[in-house]
Amino acid sequence: MTVDEASATGAIPAPPRARVLDPAHRWISIGMCALVFLAAFESMAVTAVMPAVAAELDGQALYALAFAGPLAVSVIGMIVAGNAADRGCPRLALFASVALFVAGLLIAGTATGMWQLVIGRLVHGLGGGGLTVALYVIVARVIPAALQPSLFAGFAAAWVVPSLVGPFISGVVADGVGWQWVFLGVVGLVVPALAMVVPSLRRMRVEVPAQRPPWRVSRIAWATLAGVAVLVLNLSTEASGWAGWMVPLAAVVVIAVAVRPMVPRGTLRAVPGLPATVLTRATLSGAFFGAQVYLPLLLTGEPYRLSTAMAGLVLTLSGVAWAIASQVQGRNPERLSHEACLRIGLALLGVAIAGSLVATILGLPPVAFMLTWSLAGAGMGIMYPRTTVIGLQSSSAENQGFISSAMTVADALGAAVTIALSALVFALLLPLGAVTAVAGGIAVALGVWAAGLFTGLRARVEAPEAAALEIG
Template identity: 30%
Template structure:
């Protein structure tokens, strides 16, 4: 449904605001975690503040997407925003870790609703041709959150107290809510259909078990639990796929993957999660250990990566909206990502820091070239009444890829470093400060170990992006339409270039 220019601008402003709040809620909290856990007297459980948020937002993505199609994205968006504000208030008032984790779970669920419905609403109110431009603006929330979140979280914790890390959401969220009530239009939902409860339960069990299994696999004391979790995950995933093939309204419609645009687009979305998002968290530690930089300086490489992603994301959205042609950008983007990560795998330890900064910024530029674009392209290939469902599917595979690959990479780094360290160093107590205070010989040895452990990780991620080139080439060529009309039903396409 077309909107007036001023109402569309207000809508995008509201969607961008809440998207930034949702994205910041993940990055801003990380800096204050130690303070929060210390004051609440539960340092050993502080990981659940992040894990509870991430798991809740991931496992409920397909559910929220389907509900958006059934009742309309406006209702889900406004409800999610209200829950987000209430849970932010509750996080700040938490008196113990249990209360905080429960509030964070509610935040994670509502944040997923805000993210998905923002993209779904944009798809409903813009033409396919204009969609990449507006999708890239809303999609800018993630790189912005990565750039400013840690610094903002640290400053708020130091000067206002950790409670304000959550309460800062309230004034901006209330302003966005007031804007949204006016700007978000009523979008007619699809016909009332039966909700796929069995599929939702099976997926939740499968994904939670998989994350726990991957997390435990590196711990010898939890090896048996990891095996049980893997088995449970496999059984639950098998049940999930069996259910999705049989129900009339699956939360993840597998029939969509017969459409080459959708299957290639979903694969490209997974590449982003596996190939880049997974390793970003480990870059600072790598540069502190291998390049012997300070914690502050080590953050320059991820900043360069994300800044390249932000600029490329906005530029690509604008270019595609001008021409309507989109296929070339994922091809170039995946090629840049593969080349950059390949170079990272071959860089010798001790290279001047500006070199990996430039290389990783190229990886960011390549990723940004199709990060938001691919969501718009896939939405255009799906039936209009299932826009929320397909949007959730694209985001789900990206988040699943990132979550699982992050755990795998963490395990590889931990096991590889522990196995190679000399007997005089204990991997469990190894910190950058300890290494920097050691002799030059020890520093050089640890740097070499980290370089040797991370080189195959970068190479594997380069191969992941190379597979993305294949998916991008298989993406059918086309031009996005200037007209706002229901998209055709997804149907199988011939496998021709």
């Protein structure tokens, strides 16, 4: 039917459905997904090869710190990037974050000792934290709310290829030409990706508040204190006697105090609405990544003795499941409510972690971990994007940076603290055997999931005016 025929009959054709790849959003969407792709590749690759890196550099004592450290310092990058975005500078936040990310990869890729590798991880963790917040704010300011679930599904889809080839390729590279190229090779991909994004960012109109908020120096200081406390918590595995329990306790208290100015009021009490949503992000990240870091260590050691590439297959299947589930929720934003996605995802994640714990204790074959961790990825994929949308739909232009940084701070500290606590249990149980120690670490992640089950049922969208009252 033509337009004239439609007019003659009184029928008005429906306007075409907007999509994230429409001309108005195409290049900025592709560019942001490319950056997510590279961050995903680095994450999947490093997780798979870290057992081999720690063995070659004689750095098993720093294994957990190599994961928790970047997450801890990323909080600083998140706070700075969020404040810069609220002041109308999301481009600057993005460019500075990418520069730090690349510098850290170069330091880690040229490491001759475990401490240099950890320092490199800290530097690119700082950049990675800022990168995530900058992208979230750009999404909130450029992409219509109705398209945001689809774009975040695209972010998850950007994990598909890294999940398919990242762990396997990194294992082949580490076994062949050396693990250093797992870091250095990513650098060569970041530069062209950023070059593709720059033209789109230049054309992007950024809303600058009439009165720019001041630089939140106090929040940056609190973020630094929280990062230092997480590092101390990781290093406390070397303490003995009274310090062996006093130092971790003091570190946890400092983290709880330091995080309060960086998140909405009531977050630590799981107040229903935005605060509970932010705390849910912390528990989800803690439960998932707190268990995942030990799976390659288990599968490459006794009794399995798998190659780095084969152990990485567990991460591959999980990443693919995450992306597929994220696509499912993104295509059904009306049929699947935020609350339904959270309940389904929490159930899948809980079954997955409990199943992995049972498989570890009983010594089940590797296929058991492939199945359980695929469930974990599916659970994260269906609920994780919705927590992001809840946060953005509860924000306004004046506080998008703060809320975006609060969610990513929760991601980082939730994972970092869980990994640190699991490392304490791992070190305590290690004299009983590596398998027992891994089971203890996974049990800590299961406990964090139980806390997420409570907070997830209280997460929901708030009106921006109500959410603004919870921001200090």
